[in-house]
Amino acid sequence: MSVQTSDAVLARMMALHPKIIDLTLDRMWRLLDALGNPQNDLPPVIHIAGTNGKGSTQAMIRAGLEAAGHRVHAYTSPHLARFHERIRVAGDLISEPDLTAVLDECYDANGGGNITYFEITTCAALLAFARTPADYTLLEVGLGGRLDATNVIDAPALTVITPVSIDHQQYLGDTLAEIAGEKAGIIKRRVPCVVGPQQDAALAVIEAEAARHMAPVLAYGQQWHVGAEAGRMVYQDETGLLDLPKPNLLGAHQISNAGAALAALRHLGIASGPCEAAVTQAQWPARMQRLCKGPLVDTAPHAELWLDGGHNPAAGDAIAALLKDMPKRPTYLICGMLNTKDIGGYLRPLAAHADKLFAVSIPGEAATLPAAETAHAAESAGLTAVQSDSVQEALSAINALDSNARVLICGSLYLAGAVLRENS
Numbered sequence: 001m002s003v004q005t006s007d008a009v010l011a012r013m014m015a016l017h018p019k020i021i022d023l024t025l026d027r028m029w030r031l032l033d034a035l036g037n038p039q040n041d042l043p044p045v046i047h048i049a050g051t052n053g054k055g056s057t058q059a060m061i062r063a064g065l066e067a068a069g070h071r072v073h074a075y076t077s078p079h080l081a082r083f084h085e086r087i088r089v090a091g092d093l094i095s096e097p098d099l100t101a102v103l104d105e106c107y108d109a110n111g112g113g114n115i116t117y118f119e120i121t122t123c124a125a126l127l128a129f130a131r132t133p134a135d136y137t138l139l140e141v142g143l144g145g146r147l148d149a150t151n152v153i154d155a156p157a158l159t160v161i162t163p164v165s166i167d168h169q170q171y172l173g174d175t176l177a178e179i180a181g182e183k184a185g186i187i188k189r190r191v192p193c194v195v196g197p198q199q200d201a202a203l204a205v206i207e208a209e210a211a212r213h214m215a216p217v218l219a220y221g222q223q224w225h226v227g228a229e230a231g232r233m234v235y236q237d238e239t240g241l242l243d244l245p246k247p248n249l250l251g252a253h254q255i256s257n258a259g260a261a262l263a264a265l266r267h268l269g270i271a272s273g274p275c276e277a278a279v280t281q282a283q284w285p286a287r288m289q290r291l292c293k294g295p296l297v298d299t300a301p302h303a304e305l306w307l308d309g310g311h312n313p314a315a316g317d318a319i320a321a322l323l324k325d326m327p328k329r330p331t332y333l334i335c336g337m338l339n340t341k342d343i344g345g346y347l348r349p350l351a352a353h354a355d356k357l358f359a360v361s362i363p364g365e366a367a368t369l370p371a372a373e374t375a376h377a378a379e380s381a382g383l384t385a386v387q388s389d390s391v392q393e394a395l396s397a398i399n400a401l402d403s404n405a406r407v408l409i410c411g412s413l414y415l416a417g418a419v420l421r422e423n424s
Contacts, residue, residue, distance in 0.1 A: 004100055004104065005096070005100060006083060006084075006096060006099040006100045006103055007083075009100060009103040009104050009107055010083060010103065010117075010121070012107060013103070013107060013117050013120050013121065014117050016110065016112075016113070016114060016115050016116070016117070016120065017114050017115055017116045017117070019116065020116065020117065020118075021116065021118070021143060022116055023143070023144060023147035023148070024147055025147055025149070025151065025152065027113070027114060027115045027116070027119055028119050028122070028123065028149050028152055029152070030113065031106065031109060031110050031113075031115060031119070031120065031123050032123060032126070032152060034109040034110070034111075035105070035106065035109050035123060035127055038123075038126045038127045038129070038130035038131075039126050039130070039152045039153055040154075041130040042073070042126065042129050042130055042137045042153070043073065043129075043133075043134045043135055043136050043137050044135070044136050044137065044156070044157035045136075045137045045138075045139055045153045045156040045157060046061060046136060046137070046138050046139070046156065046157060046158045046159075046160065046264060047139050047141070047150065047151075047153060047156045047158070047159045047160070047186050048061075048138065048139065048140050048141060048159075048160040048161075048162065049141040049144075049145040049148075049159070049160070049161050049162070049183045049184075049185075049186045050141075050160075050161050050162025050163055050164060050183060050196065051162070051163060051164050051165045051166075051167050051179070051183070051312065051314065052162060052163050052165060052253070052310075052312070052314045052315060052318070053162035053163055053196065053253065053254075053256070053257040053260070054076075054140050054141065054162050055076055055140060055284055055287070056249055056254060056257045056282070056284050056287055057160060057162050057196070057257045057260050057261050057264075058074060058076060058138050058140050059249070059282040059283060059284040060247070060249075060257065060258055060261035060262075060278045060279060060282040061138060061160075061261045061264050061265060061278065062074050062088075062138055062282070063277055063278045063279075063281045063282040063283075064261065064262075064265045064270055064274045064275055064277055064278030065135070065136055065265070065268075065270065065274070066091060066277075067273070067274035067277030067278070067281065068270050068271065068274035070134075070135035070136055071090040071091055071133070071134040071135050071136075072088070072090070072091060072134060072135065072136045072137075072138060073088065073089055073090060073129040073132070073134045073136070073137040073138065074087075074088040074137075074138040074140075075087060075088075075122070075125045075126075075129075075137075075138065075139050075140060075150070076088075076140040077118065077140065077142050078413055078414070078417070079417065080285055080286055080309075080413065080416055080417035080420050081417055081420045081421045081424065083099070083121075084096070084099055086121070086125065087099065087124075087125045087128060089128050089129065089132050089134075090132050090133070090134045091134075094128055098128060099124075099128075102124040102125075102127045102128045103121070103124050105124075105127065106120050106121075106123045106124045106127065107120070116149075118142050118143075118149055119149045122142070122149040122150060123149075126152075136157075139153070139156075141183075141186065143172075144172050144179075144182040144183065144185070145161075145182050145183045145184065145185040145186040146181070146182050146183075146184075146185020146186070147182075147185070148185075148186075151185060151186055153188075154188070155188060155189075155191065156186075156188060156191055157191070157268070158191065158192055158193075158194065158264055158267060158268070159186050159187055159188065159191055159192070159193045159194070159215075160193070160194045160195075160196075160260055160264055161183055161184065161186070161187075161193060161194070161195050161196065161198075161206055162196045162257065162260055163196050163197050163198060163256070163314065164176065164179055164180045164183050164198055164199070164202040164206075165179075165199075165312065165313065165314040166179065166312070166313065166342070166345075167179070167312040167314075167341075167342075175201075176199060176201045176202050177201045177202065177204070177205050179202075180198070180201070180202035180203075180205040180206055181205050181209070183202075183206070184205055184206045184209035184210070185209075187206075187209050187210050187213050187215050188213060188215065189213045189214060189215065190213070190214050190215060190216075191213075191215050192215065192216045192217075192218060192267060193206075193210050193215050193216070193217055193218065194218045194219075194260050194263045194264050194267065195207075195217055195218065195219040195220060195260075196220050196256055196257070196259070196260040197220045197221070197256045198219075198220070203219070207219075218237075218263050218267060220256065220259060220260070220263075223237060223238065223263070224236065224237040224259060224262070224263045224266075225237070225259075226255055226256060226258065226259030226262070227255065228246065228252070228255055231246070232244060232245060232246060233245065233246050233247065233255055233258060233279065235258075235259055235262050235275075237263065237266055239266060242262065242272055242275060242276075244258075244275070244276050244279055244280075245276070245279065245280055246279070247279045247280070247282070248279070248280050248281070248282065249282055249284055249287055249288070250287075250288040250322060251287075251288055251318050251319070251321070251322045252318070252321050252322065252325075253318040253321075258278070258279045261278050261279070261282075262275055262278065262279070265278060285307075285416075285420065286307050286308060286309040286413060286416035286417075286420070287308060287309065287310075288306060288307075288308050288319070288322060289306065289307045289308070290304075290305070290306055291305040291306065291307055291419075291423060292305075294423035294424065295422065295423055296391065296392065296395060296419065296422060296423040297423070299392060299395045299396055299399060300395050300396075300398065300399040300403065300405075300407065302403045302404050303395075303398070303399060303403065303404065303405050303406070303407050304329065304405070304406040304407065305395075305407050305409075306406070306407065306408045306409070307408075307409045307410075307416055307419055307420070308408060308409070308410045308416070309410075309412060309413035309415070309416035310346075310410065311337060311338070311341050311346060311411060311412050311413065312341065312342060312345070312346060313342055313345030313346055313348075313349070315346065316345065316346040316347060316348065316349040316350055317349045319349070319350060319408070319410065320349035320350050320352070320353055323350070323353040323354075323408075324352075324353060326406070329404070329405065329406045330355050330402050330404075330405045330406065331353060331354050331355055331405065331406045331407075331408065332354065332355055332356050332357070332358065332398045332401075332402075332405050332406070332407050332408070333350065333354045333356070333357040333358065333383070333407075333408050333409075333410060334357075334358045334360060334388070334391055334394045334395065334398075334407065334408070334409045334410070335347070335357055335358070335359055335360070335374055335378065335409075335410050335411040335415075336359070336360040336361060336362040336368060336369070336371070336374065336391075336411050336412055336414075336415040337362075337368075337369045337374060337411040337412050337415075338362070338365070338367045338368060338369060338412055338414065339367055339368065339369045339373075340367060341369075341411075341412075343369065343374065343377040343378075343381075343411075344377055344380060344381050346411065347377060347378055347381040347383060348381045348382065350381075350383070351381050351382035351383045352382075354383060354408075355384070355405075356383070356384045356385070356386070356398075356401075357375070357378045357383045357384065357385040357386075358385070358386055358387075358388045358394035358397065358398065359371040359372070359374035359375035359378060359385055359386070359387050359388065360374070360387075360388050360389070360390060360391055360394060360415070361374075362412055362414050362415045362418060363390070363418050364418065365412075365414050365418075368414075371387040371388065371389075372387055374387075374411075375387050391409060391415075391418075391419055391422065392422070395407065
């Protein structure tokens with residue numbers, strides 16, 4: 001008799017709907033009702049939406065809450081190397097037996113009905129969270145907010161909206177205001193909403209939606225402020241000032257992500273010590289992650305090897321700013337992207353900071369942009385570019401050019417996941 005595995009159940013779930021993304025909540029409500037509505041039995045929920053910085057902000061909030069002694073559930077997507085990364089139960093990644101059990105239960109309760117992979121796996125996460133005691137639940141939106149599968153909590157303790165920018169236009173709208181409206185769909189009646197730095201058009205939409213729900217707004221530049229000062233980070237709100245180390249997650253954009261996390265933690269009454277832990281102890285893979293060991297590192301042992309999963313123009317701007325501030329060193333990009341992304345908008349900011357780009361297709365990903373098209377787009381963005389058959393081949397070629405180079409593998413979380421699996 002074969003042993004059931006989570007991978008086997010997940011594979012069956014992929015066939016339950018013809019589309020990967022189909023934004024509506026009707027199927028969620030149906031399955032949750034069949035499961036006994038576990039979303040109503042969760043510890044206090046912090047719901048996080050936004051285009052950039054959701055995962056980093058969630059990681060910092062979790063680090064702060066755990067440093068304060070709290071047990072925290074956390075749900076995020078996509079995963080990088082293993083599905084289990086999406087579901088953290090009371091501080092620990094969900095175990096294989098528990099994951100298999102809740103996935104199988106959701107599959108049976110669904111009764112063969114149409115439901116997307118993300119929807120049914122979100123139900124599984126909520127079921128696991130409802131059955132394990134904890135103090136808080138952190139839910140990261142998958143796509144948008146208003147019709148996202150995570151938007152099934154009637155009264156969260158807090159909502160958070162990180163910076164909104166243009167992305168996923170085919171699902172969320174063509175303008176910044178339309179996209180902000182979808183993100184603001186997580187705002188609930190009288191529930192405070194922490195708002196990270198926003199462009200004016202996005203902020204206006206978010207504030208209007210908050211006013212409609214009588215939801216207090218805790219906005220960057222109004223109710224709280226954060227910035228770098230003398231090599232440190234200074235945060236201030238109506239309760240006082242925090243003089244903290246810079247975030248251990250690299251990049252100037254992490255200052256504002258840390259600010260949003262601190263605003264959330266301070267609203268929850270978390271003390272200054274755990275707030276410092278939020279910015280110094282958070283871990284979030286594939287966000288300017290330095291790779292220091294593994295087979296890929298062995299290929300270029302003297303190189304400085306980095307991995308980042310950012311994939312839209314705002315991410316390109318953030319990475320460019322970080323590369324600009326790094327010590328000068330020959331810099332090469334290994335890039336693979338999905339065919340749904342604005343590759344030109346992503347690469348143009350990077351052109352001034354890279355000597356050459358090696359384009360790859362994302363292994364095992366049907367929606368990958370072919371390496372040839374990535375190389376062509378890179379040339380159009382002002383980069384010298386060539387194609388490679390794999391990250392390993394590209395890294396070997398870079399090592400032959402300059403064994404002491406800085407190498408950034410970038411362009412997609414799916415590529416980052418493939419790299420982490422290959423380098424494990």
